[in-house]
Amino acid sequence: MSGKPSYRETYGYLPEPCVRLIESGADGEELMLRVIARLGGTAIRIPVRLTSRSILVRELGDSDATRVWQIWRGKGAAGEIEVDVPRMSxxxxxxxxxxxxxxxxxxxxxxxxxxxxxxxxxxxxxxxxxxxxxxxxxxxxxxxxxxxxxx
Missing domain, CATH: 1.10.10 (Arc Repressor Mutant, subunit A)
Structure with a gap:
């Protein structure tokens, strides 16, 4: 293994919501770890529109919540969706x-x-x-x- 290990070498198996976060950009790994630290072990409802009352905003702050919302909502998803956030201890x-x-x-x-x-x-x-x-x-x-x- 030369250079920085891949996220699969570091974490092993990752559930799909975590893979989407970690592959979202240069700081995807840090974003994933922040989300897991704050929301791990819970099922999160991702609303159609992100508001200040959303658990994402309350737990992650505006900028991280917006980014996570965009990553998990994707394009064209209708209605609320539910994402199970693993603990990954x-x-x-x-x-x-x-x-x-x-x-x-x-x-x-x-x-x-x-x-x-x-x-x-x-x-x-x-x-x-x-x-x-x-x-x-x-x-x-x-x-x-x-x-x-x-x-």
Whole structure:
């Protein structure tokens, strides 16, 4: 794997509403994660016209709500439609782990990474162990050389 991993490598299977969000533009992944964080695990009714009373506007704000409404409504959909927004907790954990590992691979210390993400240093070490177990070793920091190598 070279360069930035695809969203399928990062998240695995994605439900269709998430695929439409993630493929919507340069910041599609961030938009998808914001939508999941605010609306994950619920069925959302997408109205014909977006108003300030809509749950999309209340939860996401005007600009994100308008964008999500346009993506999910598409062209020519008649009447209200319903979209099931998944929680994707496993995918979110994997994305967070990969971002943390890429920080560490870039030279950020465990202490600094823990501070940035609001977790403990122990959590970072557990994430590294999980990555080793899952074979995500390309982003792990290189092991330290042995000070006293065996003769």
């Amino acid at each position: 496993a995918a979110q954990q994997k994305a967070r782990r990969l971002k943390l590992l890429s920080l560490l691979a870039g030279g950020v210390t465990v202490r600094e990474a823990a501070r940035r993400y609001g977790v403990t240093e122990r959590t970072i070490y557990l994430m590294q162990a999980r990555a080793r177990d899952l074979g995500e070793t390309s982003l792990l920091p290189k092991p330290q050389l042995d000070l006293f190598p065996a003769a």
